[in-house]
Amino acid sequence: MPHRQRGRQHRPVRRGAGLPPIRVPVEEPVTDTTAPSSPVLSDEQRHVVEQDVDARMLVTAGAGTGKTFCLVRRLAFLVEEEDVSAADILVLSYSRAAVREVRERLSRAGSAAQHVDVRTFDSYATRILSEADPDGSWQTAGYDGRIAAATHLLRTDENAAGFVEDLQHLVVDEVQDLVGHRAEFVKALLELAGGGFTLLGDPAQGIYGFLLEDPVQRRQGAATLYAWVRERFAEDLTDTTLSHNRRVRDSRAGVAHAQGVALSRADADFAAVHRDLRTSLLAPECHLGALDDAWPVIADLATAPTAVLCRTNGQALRLSAHLHERGVAHRLQRSGLDRVVPAWVAGLFTAFDTTRPSKEAVLAHLEAALKQAPIAAQQAWTLIKRMDGNRGNRLSVDLGEVAARLAQGRVPDELVAPAPALLVVSTIHRAKGLEFDNVIVVDPGPPSGDLADEAEETRLLYVAMSRPRDLLLRLELPSELTRGVYKNPEIDRWVKRHPGAQHQFKGRRYGMEIRGDDVHAEDPAGTVGFTAPARAVQHHLASTRLTAAPVTLVRSDEQDAGAHQRYVVHHDGVAIGVTSQSFAWSLQKEIGRQHARPDRVEDLRIDCVETVVGSQAASINNDMGPFGVWLRPRLVGMGRFVWPKKGQPA
Numbered sequence: 001m002p003h004r005q006r007g008r009q010h011r012p013v014r015r016g017a018g019l020p021p022i023r024v025p026v027e028e029p030v031t032d033t034t035a036p037s038s039p040v041l042s043d044e045q046r047h048v049v050e051q052d053v054d055a056r057m058l059v060t061a062g063a064g065t066g067k068t069f070c071l072v073r074r075l076a077f078l079v080e081e082e083d084v085s086a087a088d089i090l091v092l093s094y095s096r097a098a099v100r101e102v103r104e105r106l107s108r109a110g111s112a113a114q115h116v117d118v119r120t121f122d123s124y125a126t127r128i129l130s131e132a133d134p135d136g137s138w139q140t141a142g143y144d145g146r147i148a149a150a151t152h153l154l155r156t157d158e159n160a161a162g163f164v165e166d167l168q169h170l171v172v173d174e175v176q177d178l179v180g181h182r183a184e185f186v187k188a189l190l191e192l193a194g195g196g197f198t199l200l201g202d203p204a205q206g207i208y209g210f211l212l213e214d215p216v217q218r219r220q221g222a223a224t225l226y227a228w229v230r231e232r233f234a235e236d237l238t239d240t241t242l243s244h245n246r247r248v249r250d251s252r253a254g255v256a257h258a259q260g261v262a263l264s265r266a267d268a269d270f271a272a273v274h275r276d277l278r279t280s281l282l283a284p285e286c287h288l289g290a291l292d293d294a295w296p297v298i299a300d301l302a303t304a305p306t307a308v309l310c311r312t313n314g315q316a317l318r319l320s321a322h323l324h325e326r327g328v329a330h331r332l333q334r335s336g337l338d339r340v341v342p343a344w345v346a347g348l349f350t351a352f353d354t355t356r357p358s359k360e361a362v363l364a365h366l367e368a369a370l371k372q373a374p375i376a377a378q379q380a381w382t383l384i385k386r387m388d389g390n391r392g393n394r395l396s397v398d399l400g401e402v403a404a405r406l407a408q409g410r411v412p413d414e415l416v417a418p419a420p421a422l423l424v425v426s427t428i429h430r431a432k433g434l435e436f437d438n439v440i441v442v443d444p445g446p447p448s449g450d451l452a453d454e455a456e457e458t459r460l461l462y463v464a465m466s467r468p469r470d471l472l473l474r475l476e477l478p479s480e481l482t483r484g485v486y487k488n489p490e491i492d493r494w495v496k497r498h499p500g501a502q503h504q505f506k507g508r509r510y511g512m513e514i515r516g517d518d519v520h521a522e523d524p525a526g527t528v529g530f531t532a533p534a535r536a537v538q539h540h541l542a543s544t545r546l547t548a549a550p551v552t553l554v555r556s557d558e559q560d561a562g563a564h565q566r567y568v569v570h571h572d573g574v575a576i577g578v579t580s581q582s583f584a585w586s587l588q589k590e591i592g593r594q595h596a597r598p599d600r601v602e603d604l605r606i607d608c609v610e611t612v613v614g615s616q617a618a619s620i621n622n623d624m625g626p627f628g629v630w631l632r633p634r635l636v637g638m639g640r641f642v643w644p645k646k647g648q649p650a
């Protein structure tokens with residue numbers, strides 16, 4: 001790929017009334033014909049990349065210094081230069097986003113290393129358990145339970161230990177997030193690993209300590225794991241750092257990086273670092289101002305990759321609604337746990353007369369279906385083919401097997417990658433590991449003063465402020481936007497309540513966060529909750545541009561089998577879905593069983609139309625084929641309740 005350089009041209013950006021113009025670097029890539037086909041490693045990066053396969057290495061490096069970049073190049077080095085088989089290397093990372101990032105960079109590099117197994121800790125733990133203890137009780141356990149069970153198995157079962165002992169090289173990314181069960185899992189892996197390892201991380205970016213209950217451990221983050229690695233492998237550990245920031249192209253975007261070293265120390269003075277970071281953020285050159293003036297500037301900036309980073313998803317939801325109302329196109333970043341299968345996949349299940357269409361027929365269908373999609377037909381075929389499990393037959397695909405894998409949620413990460421967007425509204429947690437030309441940080445205010453929170457809040461602010469390449473700005477959210485917005489722990493959703501209504505139903509509830517699984521998937525739309533020809537609704541979902549379109553939930557006269565209130569999803573007067581039981585349950589918990597239900601829920605949008613797998617019986621009964629695969633609208637937003645008028649039945 002050509003080395004991309006950036007011109008230093010600037011153009012004035014339109015700002016809200018009363019604000020002085022600021023100058024923003026323009027995205028104008030200049031092709032350098034003398035540049036090598038892939039970026040040149042710096043000396044310190046080469047030292048990391050070109051260690052032999054047995055090396056045991058701990059790389060501690062600040063944000064943007066090229067950890068992911070080095071990881072990808074190290075894999076290529078091991079496979080291409082050291083002749084290590086891709087099957088003998090394992091890469092583990094904390095988040096699905098990071099795994100996806102590594103896989104994408106490997107596949108872009110086109111190296112033989114793209115066949116290396118890259119997984120999250122959860123996925124690898126599940127793999128060990130399903131091979132070494134297929135009938136174990138771990139199947140009903142959550143993520144932490146599975147990781148603890150896999151750790152136990154590694155320490156007690158020779159079979160399980162064999163997986164790891166045979167590896168020639170283990171790479172662990174995002175080491176700073178390894179606390180609790182995951183830290184123990186990695187310790188067990190490292191103790192068993194016969195070959196070398198490469199551990200990469202930035203202690204200043206450890207932001208998952210909140211998963212721990214003990215405040216002292218939370219404050220320490222992964223410091224205990226780092227200390228253990230240094231002691232356990234003291235004899236032959238290569239303990240190295242990367243010091244040069246490769247991300248920042250404009251010095252205004254780099255103000256946070258100086259704080260990285262201070263923040264990564266085990267005895268960091270978090271209060272002082274937070275103060276320094278926030279002082280930089282409060283500087284006049286970062287000033288974007290209040291939202292009413294700032295939104296046109298945000299819209300202008302979004303001609304280049306831009307992110308607005310919020311401390312909580314409650315803020316992100318409210319800000320997203322505000323931007324939508326003003327016509328500012330953007331994508332609200334989903335949780336890494338959401339596995340959203342794109343709509344084109346459902347199209348495969350109705351396109352052919354056979355359950356095993358040929359590669360040729362599938363490619364011809366995909367060429368036509370993917371004209372507007374950010375994925376090529378050949379790539380789409382490869383992903384689908386990976387799910388049918390029949391590697392022997394490359395010339396056709398078994399759609400029954402693909403449907404079964406979809407139903408189990410066992411889908412390639414590349415298939416569920418979110419569509420690219422120039423403007424992203426995200427929480428800081430969801431933006432970790434990502435980079436943008438422009439980053440607008442919602443001012444978090446001073447830290448609360450709680451010791452454990454102070455460490456976490458400081459690391460979060462550092463992560464947010466270290467994402468930009470060119471421009472770092474600060475946004476103040478008006479208090480009326482976030483007033484009354486709380487996380488309801490019982491339903492694990494953000495809600496908005498009128499003042500005075502936090503603890504009891506004094507006033508009426510204002511609204512509730514809507515989530516992806518709030519639309520019923522078990523039956524095709526039109527067959528429960530409202531009546532419409534199911535195939536016609538599917539055609540409408542497949543052929544209408546619905547992303548970001550506003551929708552309303554309208555209270556149905558029907559209740560479901562569990563006597564839960566149903567709502568019909570309306571887009572532009574057309575019914576396109578019905579709410580699920582999980583929505584009804586959460587609504588009941590938020591409002592209270594004894595109170596009237598809202599007539600409507602408004603201020604919602606369609607995040608995308610996604611492929612889901614429901615009941616095969618419902619599919620056959622409704623003439624929708626044998627697989628039970630169809631489309632449903634995925635909704636997003638902080639829904640606003642519209643209550644029945646006094647005297648009307650509720």
Ligand SMILES: Nc1ncnc2c1ncn2[C@@H]1O[C@H](COP(=O)(O)OP(=O)(O)OP(=O)(O)O)[C@@H](O)[C@H]1O
Nearest residue numbers: 039040041042063064065066067068069246247433
């Ligand atoms: N030697 C290099 N030449 C050119 N670009 C580089 C080089 N090393 C890294 N980069 C670029 O610098 C940016 C930051 O690199 P990378 O994302 O790997 O950093 P990181 O340490 O993983 O960051 P973070 O911890 O903040 O997520 C990327 O755009 C990457 O392509």
